[in-house]
Amino acid sequence: MVATTVRRTSGVRRRRFGVVSALAGLLSAVGLAVTQAPASAGAWVTCPAGLTGWKVVHGSRGGQIWEGYRYTLHSAVPTFLVSDGQLLDNSGTDLSVSYTITSSVSRTYSVTATVGVQTQPTQWLTTSVNTSIVSSVTTARGVSISTTVPPRTRLLAEYGVEAYQVSYAIEAYRTERIAGNKQPPGPNNRCEEWGYYPQNAIAPTHVEGWRLRTT
Numbered sequence: 001m002v003a004t005t006v007r008r009t010s011g012v013r014r015r016r017f018g019v020v021s022a023l024a025g026l027l028s029a030v031g032l033a034v035t036q037a038p039a040s041a042g043a044w045v046t047c048p049a050g051l052t053g054w055k056v057v058h059g060s061r062g063g064q065i066w067e068g069y070r071y072t073l074h075s076a077v078p079t080f081l082v083s084d085g086q087l088l089d090n091s092g093t094d095l096s097v098s099y100t101i102t103s104s105v106s107r108t109y110s111v112t113a114t115v116g117v118q119t120q121p122t123q124w125l126t127t128s129v130n131t132s133i134v135s136s137v138t139t140a141r142g143v144s145i146s147t148t149v150p151p152r153t154r155l156l157a158e159y160g161v162e163a164y165q166v167s168y169a170i171e172a173y174r175t176e177r178i179a180g181n182k183q184p185p186g187p188n189n190r191c192e193e194w195g196y197y198p199q200n201a202i203a204p205t206h207v208e209g210w211r212l213r214t215t
Helices: 014-029 122-128
Strands: 003-008 044-046 052-060 063-090 097-102 108-110 136-138 144-149 153-175 190-214
Touching (some): 063 097, 063 122, 063 190, 108 190
Antiparallel strands (some): 003 190, 044 190, 097 144
16 A cells, blocks of 8 residues: 655643553453542652743742643554545546546544643654644645556555644642742742653644545
8 A cells, every 4th residue: 555645735640640651551452441630748859950841830928839730752653644534446447537626625623632631742742743733723724635546556645734642741849839920930949749740642733735546
């Protein structure tokens, strides 16, 4: 089978992190869903370097409690999200046949929402997986392609976008209450290990077009 793509560019604490990660992998291997437990108190450490997505989760006259995140990439597998397709069947003749086909269905694909924690991973995915990843993309209608199907051949023409199936984890940390601080915390602040959240996501890119493959 030959495939060709025609592109159109238009809460578990650190002391349990290892156990939770291994358990999540085991459950995924046997096809069971992993449900996150509510976050609870964890160890206090110096805020790790590389925390991103800081936001205030509690604020008062006494100061603010900030929450930040650290991402760990486990795997990223390329995939193709199909929005439209046509089967070009020339299996019954001994002559080549020319076709011109046009996309007629538009679909919107977005980065899968995170589970167990509210954060936006798109910027991290763009940096860590592929720079073409976008938070959301809508496929175009009216995009045409011409091709020739050889004799005794069936050709599947699919229109869509390139994407990635991404497996990663998010570690959440919360600071102690910081008085008078309007800026995200630095590495000298103290943080509480607030949770570990395994994720599986689809991340679309801005690269769309026709993909042709024999069946």
